[in-house]
Amino acid sequence: MVVDDLFKFTSFMVHEEPSIRVNQSTCAGCDHKACTFVCPARCYQWNEERRRIDFAYEQCLECGTCLLICDRGALDWNYPVGGFGVRFRLT
Ligand code: SF4
Numbered sequence: 001m002v003v004d005d006l007f008k009f010t011s012f013m014v015h016e017e018p019s020i021r022v023n024q025s026t027c028a029g030c031d032h033k034a035c036t037f038v039c040p041a042r043c044y045q046w047n048e049e050r051r052r053i054d055f056a057y058e059q060c061l062e063c064g065t066c067l068l069i070c071d072r073g074a075l076d077w078n079y080p081v082g083g084f085g086v087r088f089r090l091t
């Protein structure tokens with residue numbers, strides 16, 4: 001199974017407030033933008049025109065990879081509040 005297939009078995013309860021917040025001023029000075037490569041849900045995109053990270057939290061898989069890879073401390077990372085976020089159904 002590849003990651004894209006995972007979305008066939010996944011649903012989301014999206015809270016109006018993102019549980020992960022991005023410090024845009026830190027990201028603007030980041031020379032590798034690793035989050036844009038490692039996120040399996042492609043939540044992070046570098047917007048060259050606006051010089052900022054566009055972050056789409058709605059399909060976050062809560063894997064924690066972005067928190068591990070960000071060496072600048074730019075992320076305020078939390079799980080969604082109870083009942084919200086990703087729901088996996090693999091069986
Ligand atoms: S979240 Fe971290 S890795 Fe991603 S652009 Fe910002 S500073 Fe860089």
Ligand code: SF4
Nearest residue numbers: 039060061063064066
């Ligand atoms: S926790 Fe995982 S899926 Fe969610 S934004 Fe970070 S890398 Fe992407």
